[in-house]
Amino acid sequence: xxxxxxxxxxxxxxxxxxxxxxxxxxxxxxxxxxxxxxxxxxxxxxxxxxxxxxxxxxxxxxxxxxxxxxxxxxxxxxxxxxxxxxxxxxxxxxxxxxxxxxxxxxxxxxxxxxxxxxxxxxxxxxxxxxxxxxxxxxxxxxxxxxxxxxxxxxxxxxxxxxxxxxxxxxxxxxxxxxxxxxxxxxxxxxxxxxxxxxxxxxxxxxxxxxxxxxxxx
Amino acid sequence: xxxxxxxxxxxxxxxxxxxxxxxxxxxxxxxxxxxxxxxxxxxxxxxxxxxxxxxxxxxxxxxxxxxxxxxxxxxxxxxxxxxxxxxxxxxxxxxxxxxxxxxxxxxxxxxxxxxxxxxxxxxxxxxxxxxxxxxxxxxxxxxxxxxxxxxxxxxxxxxxxxxxxxxxxxxxxxxxxxxxxxxxxxxxxxxxxxxxxxxxxxxxxxxxxxxxxxxxxxxxxxxxxxxxxxxxxx
Numbered sequence: 205x206x207x208x209x210x211x212x213x214x215x216x217x218x219x220x221x222x223x224x225x226x227x228x229x230x231x232x233x234x235x236x237x238x239x240x241x242x243x244x245x246x247x248x249x250x251x252x253x254x255x256x257x258x259x260x261x262x263x264x265x266x267x268x269x270x271x272x273x274x275x276x277x278x279x280x281x282x283x284x285x286x287x288x289x290x291x292x293x294x295x296x297x298x299x300x301x302x303x304x305x306x307x308x309x310x311x312x313x314x315x316x317x318x319x320x321x322x323x324x325x326x327x328x329x330x331x332x333x334x335x336x337x338x339x340x341x342x343x344x345x346x347x348x349x350x351x352x353x354x355x356x357x358x359x360x361x362x363x364x365x366x367x368x369x370x371x372x373x374x375x376x377x378x379x380x381x382x383x384x385x386x387x388x389x390x391x392x393x394x395x396x397x398x399x400x401x402x403x404x405x406x407x408x409x410x411x412x413x414x415x416x417x418x419x420x421x
Numbered sequence: 422x423x424x425x426x427x428x429x430x431x432x433x434x435x436x437x438x439x440x441x442x443x444x445x446x447x448x449x450x451x452x453x454x455x456x457x458x459x460x461x462x463x464x465x466x467x468x469x470x471x472x473x474x475x476x477x478x479x480x481x482x483x484x485x486x487x488x489x490x491x492x493x494x495x496x497x498x499x500x501x502x503x504x505x506x507x508x509x510x511x512x513x514x515x516x517x518x519x520x521x522x523x524x525x526x527x528x529x530x531x532x533x534x535x536x537x538x539x540x541x542x543x544x545x546x547x548x549x550x551x552x553x554x555x556x557x558x559x560x561x562x563x564x565x566x567x568x569x570x571x572x573x574x575x576x577x578x579x580x581x582x583x584x585x586x587x588x589x590x591x592x593x594x595x596x597x598x599x600x601x602x603x604x605x606x607x608x609x610x611x612x613x614x615x616x617x618x619x620x621x622x623x624x625x626x627x628x629x630x631x632x633x634x635x636x637x638x639x640x641x642x643x644x645x646x647x648x649x650x651x652x653x654x655x
Contacts, residue, residue: 292594293596296585319592322588330580331581333580334544334548335545337573338571339540344495347494347533347537354537362538
């Protein structure tokens with residue numbers, strides 16, 4: 205890597221606000237078929253900032269500040285709050301959809317926050333009970349599992365999983381060369397320049413999203 | 422089909438016409454028998470019901486059909502066990518000797534597993550819709566929707582809603598508000614007074630009373646301030 209790009213990275217790093225980061229995490233979370241790493245410190249910081257801004261707004265109102273200024277502040281709070289809520293909501297919906305899969309896959313389970321893990325556990329109990337009461341209690345003995353079709357099945361073959369080979373739209377942040385985008389065995393590397401937009405299979409670019417070199421849109 | 426192969430169908434009709442009446446009756450009976458007895462037919466009907474509705478919408482829980490599929494499962498396991506028992510008595514191992522009974526038992530096992538998959542898919546997919554009801558209706562479901570749920574599904578809704586609430590309490594943040602991005606450039610409004618033809622920015626629209634419209638926020642805001650419109654929020 206050239207020495208110049210290090211400084212560029214540093215500059216983008218300090219000019220990137222938490223609002224940008226939150227927006228990015230929110231977008232990635234919305235577009236990715238599977239659940240991504242919970243941005244614990246980012247969420248924490250954003251919540252602190254929201255609180256701080258709310259206090260500022262109260263102060264401004266008390267001081268009889270120009271209503272326009274106040275409403276601008278308020279709008280900013282509204283936006284951040286929306287992003288935060290929508291981010292957490294999207295994750296909740298993914299947990300609801302793939303709870304059994306997430307729970308039995310260790311590297312996915314650790315991506316959840318402590319509260320999310322608690323939520324997932326309770327959701328699983330609810331769902332399991334519901335499936336048992338509705339279907340499984342009426343099934344014959346060897347067919348009562350909610351994870352397996354029957355006792356003969358070696359693996360859990362009834363757990364919904366996210367479709368990792370779904371296509372996603374992504375944008376490169378910096379140049380990425382020789383990307384293996386096709387797993388058909390054919391040599392078909394792809395050069396991506398900063399700002400390029402591609403529709404690719406999620407599976408093939410998964411590591412790049414996790415390391416923050418690619419953004420989903 | 423008929424129009425594309427007129428000659429073929431004319432021939433078929435002729436064959437049917439010339440057939441003795443009893444043959445036609447038997448064919449029909451066989452067809453009915455096939456339709457009602459074929460393993461897995463009912464379960465697939467159950468799923469067809471699920472996918473034919475709009476996504477996110479529920480139809481009434483089909484207790485009747487559901488029960489019939491369960492009965493079919495019982496029947497399958499009954500047949501399956503009978504065959505296995507017969508094989509044990511005859512001393513034929515299902516590993517070495519692939520005899521007809523082995524495959525008979527296998528067919529029953531497979532049809533049972535398929536029925537189970539269908540039943541689970543039916544319940545699970547409905548449960549996913551039930552999960553989402555909490556966002557729109559909060560704890561109290563309208564009667565119209567309640568009627569469509571089975572008693573288990575109602576229980577599940579209550580349980581899952583409580584789980585979601587406890588998660589939000591842990592977070593100390595209500596996630597059920599702010600469902601739409603704030604300050605959307607366009608908003609949904611209801612016209613409260615007869616306004617008539619007016620310019621709406623780039624186009625002219627007829628604003629009649631009670632009309633519900635999607636307008637640019639900047640355009641609508643004036644009317645809202647005058648009390649001639651109200652913003653509709655969900």
